[in-house]
């Protein structure tokens with residue numbers, strides 16, 4: 615199976631390439647075509663079309679995205695170009711050659727109201743430019759290629775810049791930090807997500823999937839757990855979203871239930887604390 619991956623220098627792209635390479639060492643089932651913005655700018659429809667029709671992958675996995683949620687608020691056109699048009703370019707090219715298309719999306723397509731985990735069929739209502747651009751990306755993929763997997767994840771950490779790395783860096787510089795305690799979600803390791811994506815692309819179970827680690831917590835709980843697991847002595851103060859005052863609106867309760875994965879028997883996500891423990895042993 616020939617797999618084209620976009621955004622290979624990003625958190626999820628790195629992990630996917632690593633896992634697929636490892637699998638290839640034991641059996642040569644995957645041929646990997648690694649790209650990032652310098653080799654494939656997904657907003658460039660001509661470049662996308664040329665590469666896809668020449669290389670003829672069986673699957674395209676789009677991990678490339680404009681992920682700076684606050685910057686999206688003031689850079690709306692680029693956010694939509696990358697997160698919506700980029701996804702559409704890939705999906706349309708995949709359709710032309712009969713390939714599957716896997717689009718990675720986000721919990722930010724929901725508005726964060728309510729207090730029970732959202733399922734795949736619950737109505738979306740994005741509150742930020744980032745969320746709106748990712749929601750349009752989902753819709754365009756859905757419209758352009760029936761052989762699609764739309765995989766919504768949340769609070770991702772792996773290789774690269776992420777909340778865990780930021781907390782560890784802050785702990786080396788400060789004695790006290792403030793962390794938001796009124797946003798609830800599910801911290802998700804790229805290890806679990808990449809493994810889920812590799813299992814999904816082998817199937818024909820097309821559709822929308824929620825794909826996050828099990829369990830839920832606030833950013834404050836998440837930070838506190840990181841410091842406890844690393845035996846770091848730092849004072850963590852819980853604050854409100856209002857006090858932090860960031861440009862983009864974030865969902866207050868954005869827990870996703872991996873309902874569709876459960877239905878097809880592919881929900882192999884660990885409890886978020888277990889995945890975090892393994893990550894911290896390596897970082």
Ligand SMILES: NC(=O)c1ccc[n+]([C@@H]2O[C@H](COP(=O)([O-])OP(=O)(O)OC[C@H]3O[C@@H](n4cnc5c(N)ncnc54)[C@H](OP(=O)(O)O)[C@@H]3O)[C@@H](O)[C@H]2O)c1
Nearest residue numbers: 621623624625626651655656678679681720767768769770
């Ligand atoms: N991070 C999270 O907490 C989170 C939560 C929910 C969903 N997601 C979704 O999960 C996916 C993976 O996220 P991630 O954290 O791995 O992202 P990431 O680390 O920010 O990586 C994104 C990659 O895409 C590249 N890219 C940006 N614009 C591009 C373009 N026009 N063409 C090709 N590549 C481009 C980036 O390159 P540059 O670095 O050079 O810009 C980067 O290498 C994304 O779809 C994201 O929306 C992430």
